Amino acid sequence: MRVTAMQGKKSPIRTLGDPALRRPAEVVETIDEDIRQICRALVEAMLRAGGAGIAAPQIGISKRIIALDVDGHFHILINPELLASEGETEETTEGCLSVPGVSAPVARKTCATVAGTTLDGERIEIRGEGLLARAIQHEMDHLAGNLFLDHLSPARRRSLLQQYRRHKDDEEE
Numbered sequence: 001m002r003v004t005a006m007q008g009k010k011s012p013i014r015t016l017g018d019p020a021l022r023r024p025a026e027v028v029e030t031i032d033e034d035i036r037q038i039c040r041a042l043v044e045a046m047l048r049a050g051g052a053g054i055a056a057p058q059i060g061i062s063k064r065i066i067a068l069d070v071d072g073h074f075h076i077l078i079n080p081e082l083l084a085s086e087g088e089t090e091e092t093t094e095g096c097l098s099v100p101g102v103s104a105p106v107a108r109k110t111c112a113t114v115a116g117t118t119l120d121g122e123r124i125e126i127r128g129e130g131l132l133a134r135a136i137q138h139e140m141d142h143l144a145g146n147l148f149l150d151h152l153s154p155a156r157r158r159s160l161l162q163q164y165r166r167h168k169d170d171e172e173e
Ligand SMILES: [Zn+2]
Pocket: 095, 096, 097, 098, 138, 142
């Protein structure tokens, strides 16, 4: 039996095929109550789904906002910019809340630095290695309308999509 974290309440997380995931996100002009509310919804969706990170387009909001929750590092970043992705290239299994039930090895740089604005309007820089570096690069991809499966070879992508469809059919039965 597969128990999901979403039972009883429909998840706000958009899944593969939803055009919101492919739209480049827009810059946040002012951090107002609307933006604060979007951030709350984003963090709630991430925590309920048990994700290491999430980007606003994943809940259908085309704004440049990401949240990260990796190894005790919890951040909400508004208008994040990837300053650097460097170091070795490492292939590690990666998944996405918007493509539930499947994962695949994705090559990413082992080190990444992102700068952005916090909800308090403070500009911060986060430098991460390993999983944090991976999450930073993955969430930044979302803001450009890209998904982790875009990094796969055509053959691997095909097999991942087949697995995904099978998983979805099982879920819907
Ligand atoms: Zn994702």
